[in-house]
Amino acid sequence: DSGVTQTPKHLITATGQRVTLRCSPRSGDLSVYWYQQSLDQGLQFLIQYYNGEERAKGNILERFSAQQFPDLHSELNLSSLELGDSALYFCASSVAQGAEAFFGQGTRLTVV
């Protein structure tokens, strides 16, 4: 158990809908990273938060947004969902920039 908790584990939703994925980092970790893993693109970095503030952005679509709350948990919001958004979404956390990151079990999103 990495100590990083993601909910839900599975999510099935229809095109056009909006979903929220949740991540609780390891105790004491200030950095949270969101990654998307699709069959054709592999693992790709979406966005990073550090102690409540956005630190870095990767290949995140405008339809997607994220935030990190004062208790350090983070949420990834995906809206106007398309079939191509079906993927595994991972959250990882680390104590500091550049420190080892620990991954959650992922949320498998299926858009039908």
Place this chain on the structure above:
Amino acid sequence: KNEVEQSPQNLTAQEGEFITINCSYSVGISALHWLQQHPGGGIVSLFMLSSGKKKHGRLIATINIQEKHSSLHITASHPRDSAVYICAVRVRTQYGGSQGNLIFGKGTKLSVKP
């Protein structure tokens, strides 16, 4: 061209064989990670390397910074080692620091037959 390349893409071995997975990268890095992903989907961090060699049980990871190359070795492979092994790097910034996020290779799918 991807910044992180792994070979082979797929690997089938017999139980007990010595296995090597290779990773080459084209950017300056502050660290390299080897990750394991089982069919259930979860990702486990095996090693984080910035130089030299690390060993954990039957797993050995090495890195050559000058050649921008790393290898993951599995000795006495076992069917439970069957998984996807992913190489990922943390890019070094121009100021000598480190980006937080990882850049991933496409993974090597390992299947160990009994």
